[in-house]
Amino acid sequence: MRDISSIKKLPPEAASDLRSEPIRVNQAYELTWSAVYVFLKRNQKFVAVKGPKDFFTPEELQKLAPFEVFFTPKRSTEIDYYQEKGRLLRRYLESVWDVEQKLASDPDPKEEPPASFEVSANTMEKICEVWGTKRTLMNWEIVAYIDSVCRGVPGELWLRLREISIQQFDEILYRSSWVLFFALHLGYTDIDFLNRYRTELFKRALGDSAEDLISPELDEVEKLVNTWLGKTPEGLSSSEIMENWDSRVAQKISFRLDQVNKYEEARKHGS
Amino acid sequence: MSSREFSPLRSRYSFGVAGLLGEECRVFYQPISGYSSIGRISDLMSAKLRSAAPDEYKFRLSILNAIFSIPKSVPSQQSVSIEIGIDREKIAIGVSWVLPKGSKVEIAKLKDRLVTQAPADDFEKMLFLATKDSHSFVIRYQQKYRRLELVCLLPFEWDTEAVFDAVEIPDEAEATPKAFSYTELGDLDTKKLLAPEGKASISDPDLQELVVGRDIQEAGSRQEVIDSSSEEKKAKAEISGKIQREFVSKIEGATQEEEVIHRISGGFLSKVTRGIGGFLSKIFGFGKKSELPELSPLVPVESQPQAPSPQEVPFEPVAPTEPPVEQSAADVAGVTITDQTQGEPTDALPTDPTIVDLTSNQQILEQVREMAELDLTKTEEIMKEIREDISSPDTKKLFDESMKELLAERAKMKEFSKSMNNMIKQMDLEFQGRETALKEQVRAKDELLRQRQLLISRSKEQLTSAAIEIERMKSLVKNRGDSAMLKDKVMQLNNELNVAREQNVRMLQKIDEFKTRLNVERNNAMSMTMGASNAEVHNLKQRAERAAKEVEDIKRQNHKLLERLDQEKRKTSGNSGQLDQMRKMLENASKMVMNHKRDNDRLHFLVNQSKQVEANAKAELKKAQAELMRLKTGVADPTKKKAA
Numbered sequence: 001m002r003d004i005s006s007i008k009k010l011p012p013e014a015a016s017d018l019r020s021e022p023i024r025v026n027q028a029y030e031l032t033w034s035a036v037y038v039f040l041k042r043n044q045k046f047v048a049v050k051g052p053k054d055f056f057t058p059e060e061l062q063k064l065a066p067f068e069v070f071f072t073p074k075r076s077t078e079i080d081y082y083q084e085k086g087r088l089l090r091r092y093l094e095s096v097w098d099v100e101q102k103l104a105s106d107p108d109p110k111e112e113p114p115a116s117f118e119v120s121a122n123t124m125e126k127i128c129e130v131w132g133t134k135r136t137l138m139n140w141e142i143v144a145y146i147d148s149v150c151r152g153v154p155g156e157l158w159l160r161l162r163e164i165s166i167q168q169f170d171e172i173l174y175r176s177s178w179v180l181f182f183a184l185h186l187g188y189t190d191i192d193f194l195n196r197y198r199t200e201l202f203k204r205a206l207g208d209s210a211e212d213l214i215s216p217e218l219d220e221v222e223k224l225v226n227t228w229l230g231k232t233p234e235g236l237s238s239s240e241i242m243e244n245w246d247s248r249v250a251q252k253i254s255f256r257l258d259q260v261n262k263y264e265e266a267r268k269h270g271s
Numbered sequence: 272m273s274s275r276e277f278s279p280l281r282s283r284y285s286f287g288v289a290g291l292l293g294e295e296c297r298v299f300y301q302p303i304s305g306y307s308s309i310g311r312i313s314d315l316m317s318a319k320l321r322s323a324a325p326d327e328y329k330f331r332l333s334i335l336n337a338i339f340s341i342p343k344s345v346p347s348q349q350s351v352s353i354e355i356g357i358d359r360e361k362i363a364i365g366v367s368w369v370l371p372k373g374s375k376v377e378i379a380k381l382k383d384r385l386v387t388q389a390p391a392d393d394f395e396k397m398l399f400l401a402t403k404d405s406h407s408f409v410i411r412y413q414q415k416y417r418r419l420e421l422v423c424l425l426p427f428e429w430d431t432e433a434v435f436d437a438v439e440i441p442d443e444a445e446a447t448p449k450a451f452s453y454t455e456l457g458d459l460d461t462k463k464l465l466a467p468e469g470k471a472s473i474s475d476p477d478l479q480e481l482v483v484g485r486d487i488q489e490a491g492s493r494q495e496v497i498d499s500s501s502e503e504k505k506a507k508a509e510i511s512g513k514i515q516r517e518f519v520s521k522i523e524g525a526t527q528e529e530e531v532i533h534r535i536s537g538g539f540l541s542k543v544t545r546g547i548g549g550f551l552s553k554i555f556g557f558g559k560k561s562e563l564p565e566l567s568p569l570v571p572v573e574s575q576p577q578a579p580s581p582q583e584v585p586f587e588p589v590a591p592t593e594p595p596v597e598q599s600a601a602d603v604a605g606v607t608i609t610d611q612t613q614g615e616p617t618d619a620l621p622t623d624p625t626i627v628d629l630t631s632n633q634q635i636l637e638q639v640r641e642m643a644e645l646d647l648t649k650t651e652e653i654m655k656e657i658r659e660d661i662s663s664p665d666t667k668k669l670f671d672e673s674m675k676e677l678l679a680e681r682a683k684m685k686e687f688s689k690s691m692n693n694m695i696k697q698m699d700l701e702f703q704g705r706e707t708a709l710k711e712q713v714r715a716k717d718e719l720l721r722q723r724q725l726l727i728s729r730s731k732e733q734l735t736s737a738a739i740e741i742e743r744m745k746s747l748v749k750n751r752g753d754s755a756m757l758k759d760k761v762m763q764l765n766n767e768l769n770v771a772r773e774q775n776v777r778m779l780q781k782i783d784e785f786k787t788r789l790n791v792e793r794n795n796a797m798s799m800t801m802g803a804s805n806a807e808v809h810n811l812k813q814r815a816e817r818a819a820k821e822v823e824d825i826k827r828q829n830h831k832l833l834e835r836l837d838q839e840k841r842k843t844s845g846n847s848g849q850l851d852q853m854r855k856m857l858e859n860a861s862k863m864v865m866n867h868k869r870d871n872d873r874l875h876f877l878v879n880q881s882k883q884v885e886a887n888a889k890a891e892l893k894k895a896q897a898e899l900m901r902l903k904t905g906v907a908d909p910t911k912k913k914a915a
Contacts, residue, residue, distance in 0.1 A: 120457030
């Protein structure tokens, strides 16, 4: 668990700066992006039960259930922006996935799924918004984005990783998120595949991989991400990535990032 | 026999089509996990490369064969990566995927089985189906990751010698050579390309350089032909004077656009004037097949006119019995283009090249006819001489001798070829032996490497587990939660100490109260017990003094305790940062608390004792008072005393 001593208590007057959320709404193994408080009636104080960038286990949620409500700071952060963008992309990719699934079961479908290159083009447009004008993304921003796009990492894996070391847990979160982010750049838009590959990355970090899911290209991306994060551990900028032309995958990503510039130019000209 | 060969591959042992293409190649790619988009991908790529592809039907067929044959062997959770690349001489369609766990590919003889159309199992059947319509193919397999890549190659010149290659990529694949560009299919202008009749033109930025570049190459090769065949040029110059030279200079100084025009008209004229070419090559002995410019596949379909029928070519009177032989680009272009520039003056390029070509060639045809007639008469004369020579006996003798020599030579050649064959066989055997020995060596080295790698990985694992253990220990030590708990304990003990101190103060106050009350009572008793026994009073005094001493002792002890407490407090505040000292402090504090508690108990005990002493003193005082009263009453009424 992360250290929350610095944000442990808040006076009752802080209630105006907090927003409440029923505990039953919260899901286990969902990343928290700010401190989470409960209100102690006897002490008349808000006490932090979880720090930012952490998650609740089902046992913890059960234990805290009598408090009924969690309180979190009201102020919106940049993380909210990336989460929203991620949710939008997930909805889009899931809708495509649904149509694909219907197609698999219905030999005479009413709706034709979009072609993979159309999905890829739409995804790239959404990714351009994420890169925005600053063209530099911090690790936690990408974690928030990818965590909103992908679902389904078994919480048990996260728990085991966090128990080993919080630092290691953070590192694998960053790495997996960047790999998935670049997978979207390279045209991997199958949401089911992305979810499974993300789980596979966490399994590999724990040495549990069954090697059933191998994507040579994404494995190359993982190596690249490790190299890049070794140079700039806080985050990555598109210009730095575009300068690295060493491998085939790097070349592909670099050419794809050209689209970010084109998108920005088109946006400026209002088209 | 194929006249062309592919340019040397840039990399055999790497994945990706870029290794099989030139460095100017453009690569289009798309990973797919479902197969519903394959038709549309083929449409899109066809529209994009239609202008450059040699044969759209074969191109589409190759894409579809390559992709549709694969799903049977791809595990459902894997994705397939498609790459389609183009350079100046070919298109490469690459599909790569990971085989299911436990798959084994015998790559050594796979190529032969596919080429001889004898696939060994279902997997090879699939590969056979995937490659059957492609001109050439390359299969790459990496055993470690079960990664397979199939690349179908479609050259622009279909007579290029086919390449069939199957290689096993080592565990560490070579780095893929760089491509000029990589384009995800989503980045193409799909709406425009997939519109009815939509296709990329030659001016497409992705194709322009390749197409124009290829034109330059071809134009260059034409020039080389002209330059290299100086004798032919001389011969032609005899016919057409300065015409040939002017064509050469035209090519040299031409812009790219002009060269495209030359190539197009050259290609067209090559068909039209094939008869002339055949005739010229018969006479002057040039115009090899390799120099022949075919109708270029790069030219848009609409700009490639149909070859004219034989009736349109007016050569029948010259060489009616000779079959048309293909002629070199230099011959054709030299003749025809200079006609366009040197012939009848025209302001612009003719709208119908066929008519212009045929009419402008009339003069040359006349010249050629004259030359041919001259040559024919010369040849007839030579033939007459030869016939006369043949009938002489000397010639016969010469002929017989030469025949004998020829037969002897033939026998020698046969023997020589036999011995050569034997040598080759022997060398083959030697090579095979060497190969097996080398393979054995490689296998042994591989095994050694594997063992070393295993050792390394084992030691790495141990290292990581040690690192994890260290991390865990560190986190335990650094865990601030523990220190917070210790802090809380210290606070709690401090609070207890404070409470004990307050209790002590209260006790002291009570003792003082008792002391004053005792003094008061003693004074009263002293004043009242005037007649009381001196021994009892003395006892009381002694007890009171003892109690006072004890109180003084208790006060001193309490003072000492307070001092120690202050010292400990100071120490606690000074060294709170260090965990060990904190622990020691905590132990000291708990010891102090225990001492204080003990002192407190003692004080309680003393207080109780003093209370008891007080109570006793009070009781004795009462007794003394009663005695005093009795004595008083006895003094006042002696009669009563007597009566009593």
